[in-house]
Amino acid sequence: MTEKKAPQFTKTELLSATSLSGAQRDQLMVALDKHKMYTLDEAKAAVQALKGGLF
16 A cells, blocks of 8 residues: 655745735744745644744
């Protein structure tokens, strides 16, 4: 049985999602590295890590 991998996206692909609000786009812009690929869960975790370290 083959394990199904979650799709990965570039920072640019994630930022172009039409479902994001302006604030979510800003958070992704700061939290993600343009040279890496992310699953949706990894992108969300990167934003949470950023938000957790702000205050």
